[in-house]
Amino acid sequence: MAKLVWKKFPHAEKAFVYAGAALKKNWERLHRGDCEPFPADVAVQEAWRLYHQGEFQKACEAGLAAGLEGYNAANKATMIYATYLEDDDKRKLELYQIISARCEELQQAQPKIANAYYFQAYALGRYSQGISVLNALTQGLGGKIKLALEKVLKLEPRHAEAHSALGAYHAEVVDKVGAMIGKLTYGASKDVAVKHFETALKFAPDSAIACIEYANALVMLFGQSHMDEAVKLYEKAAAATPVDAMERLDVELAKSELED
Numbered sequence: 322m323a324k325l326v327w328k329k330f331p332h333a334e335k336a337f338v339y340a341g342a343a344l345k346k347n348w349e350r351l352h353r354g355d356c357e358p359f360p361a362d363v364a365v366q367e368a369w370r371l372y373h374q375g376e377f378q379k380a381c382e383a384g385l386a387a388g389l390e391g392y393n394a395a396n397k398a399t400m401i402y403a404t405y406l407e408d409d410d411k412r413k414l415e416l417y418q419i420i421s422a423r424c425e426e427l428q429q430a431q432p433k434i435a436n437a438y439y440f441q442a443y444a445l446g447r448y449s450q451g452i453s454v455l456n457a458l459t460q461g462l463g464g465k466i467k468l469a470l471e472k473v474l475k476l477e478p479r480h481a482e483a484h485s486a487l488g489a490y491h492a493e494v495v496d497k498v499g500a501m502i503g504k505l506t507y508g509a510s511k512d513v514a515v516k517h518f519e520t521a522l523k524f525a526p527d528s529a530i531a532c533i534e535y536a537n538a539l540v541m542l543f544g545q546s547h548m549d550e551a552v553k554l555y556e557k558a559a560a561a562t563p564v565d566a567m568e569r570l571d572v573e574l575a576k577s578e579l580e581d
Contacts, residue, residue: 328406330375332569337374344370350564354482354525355397357436362387368394375566377402392427396420396440397567404447405570414451420444435477442469442486454497466490481525485534488517492538511542529571532558533578555579 339347344366348359351373360366364387371380377398384395403416424441427434445466449457457463467490473483491514518535525531536554539547558575561568 325412327378327402328408330377330406330566330570332566332573333375334569337563337565337569339370339373344373347564354480354528354530355436355439356477356480357393357397360390360394362390365391365394368398372398372401373565373567375569377406377566389427389430392423393434393436393440396423396444397436400440400443400447401567401570405574410451414448417444417448417451421448433476435473435480435483438469438476439473439480439483439486442466442473442483445469446486446490450493454493458494458497463490463494479524481521481528481531484517484521484524485528485531488514488521488538489534490514491517492541496541514538514542527561529558529561529563529568529575532561533571533575552579 339351344351345359357369360369364383368380368383368387368391371377371383372394380398381395381402384391384393384398387394399416399420403413403420407413407416421441421444424437424444427437428441431437445457445462449462449466454463467487470483470487470490473480474487477483491510495511495514515538518531518538521528521531522535532554536551536558539551539554555575555578559572559579561572561575563569563572
């Protein structure tokens with residue numbers, strides 16, 4: 322992976338550089354969505370600093386160099402890079418598979434780390450979208466994603482990003498196979514989707530991505546009848562103040578969706 326040069330984060334800002342004690346001081350806000358605990362290892366702290374400022378390749382390399390303790394930083398850097406900046410579809414899928422494999426290694430070694438399951442669920446979810454959700458469901462990936470997200474919420478009930486992801490899972494399944502098959506075969510429902518999105522916004526009210534995912538789900542599940550609500554969520558996301566590179570990419574996504 323290191324041999325390939327990753328694309329640069331295009332919105333570098335001094336505000337996203339958390340030097341010295343600033344990282345710990347801002348940690349709660351930076352990780353409100355994923356509930357990642359502050360790392361004791363200074364090498365892992367540095368990997369997260371690089372991640373937050375948008376140096377995704379350096380963050381991944383630094384995280385991997387720090388061993389298992391740095392896997393979460395490496396994985397989140399890889400998944401945000403793959404989602405927003407990598408434009409080669411085949412490469413995206415490869416990166417998601419790499420993340421999933423690293424997550425399994427971390428789960429085996431340290432089974433109580435919530436983000437070892439969350440980052441895997443995220444990677445498999447994006448992979449599923451890349452190969453088509455129906456195709457992924459026939460491969461059994463849907464069940465794997467759902468189990469991983471439920472595990473996250475057992476370990477960390479306030480994990481806003483996992484609530485959003487589980488909401489998206491329910492919405493995608495119902496959208497692709499219908500409400501009845503979705504409920505009977507995959508345990509998916511519209512009501513549960515909405516409940517998870519509402520919970521995500523309760524725990525992370527300023528999260529642009531929670532607003533975006535909820536808006537997408539409302540349109541997917543209810544069509545034009547919820548379009549006004551979806552637009553308001555996009556407007557809220559576009560008006561959010563980002564505190565790091567990932568959040569800036571989320572805000573830019575919301576702005577581009579509103580323009581469309």
